[in-house]
Amino acid sequence: MLIGYARVSTQEQNLDRQIDALIKYGVDPRNIYQEKITGTKINREQLNKMIDELRCGDTVIITDLTRVSRSTKDLLSIIDKIKEKEAAIKSIKDTWLDTTSDNPYNDFLLTVMSGLSQLERDLISQRTKEGLASAKARGRNGGRPNKQNENADIVEMLYKEGYKIVDIVKKTNLSRSTVYRILNNKKS
Helix, strand or coil: CEEEEEEECCCCCCCHHHHHHHHHHCCCHHHEEEEECCCCCCCCHHHHHHHHHCCCCCEEEECCHHHHCCCHHHHHHHHHHHHHCCCEEEECCCCCCECCCCCHHHHHHHHHHHHHHHHHHHHHHHHHHHHHHHHHHCCCCCCCCCHHHHHHHHHHHHHHCCCCHHHHHHHHCCCHHHHHHHHHHHHC
16 A cells, blocks of 8 residues: 655645645555654654554555754664655655665665765755855855844824824734734833
8 A cells, every 4th residue: 555654844834736746646545644843853743653653564655855854863763663664655755765676786876875865954954054154254144134124113193193002903914913923012
């Protein structure tokens, strides 16, 4: 039986693309395990449940390697658990990830390619940290713009004109707590 696994890192992200790909591949939607949790967590409820419920002959289908693991060590451990259940795993995107046949080259490619994937993630992380440090040295901070600073003058003006908090929230698309925070900071 084909068993699907789909994962995104945050609650805001969407699983639709992965689910559509799994269904197109032939996975019954009722057999797709889904979760919204970072891939760096070892204890993932739906992944563990899926592995526990695997039966001999099942094949786990994932859209790509990063959905099941973020590190080589974790990936190899997960694959070992799947193999212990006498099941297999196959990636739609990463065609080298296919344990459905007993081919020593597949294990070799799995080890090499998962190592390269981890190297790529590590290099991206390193470049990001270097870029943030460089920007900080130039007086710029990374991250999301502060809505409070951007809208303080508008909120203060609307409040002075007699607008109610609820109306300021509607006009500025800010949260109620942000509006109160802006007004409290202006009083200080």
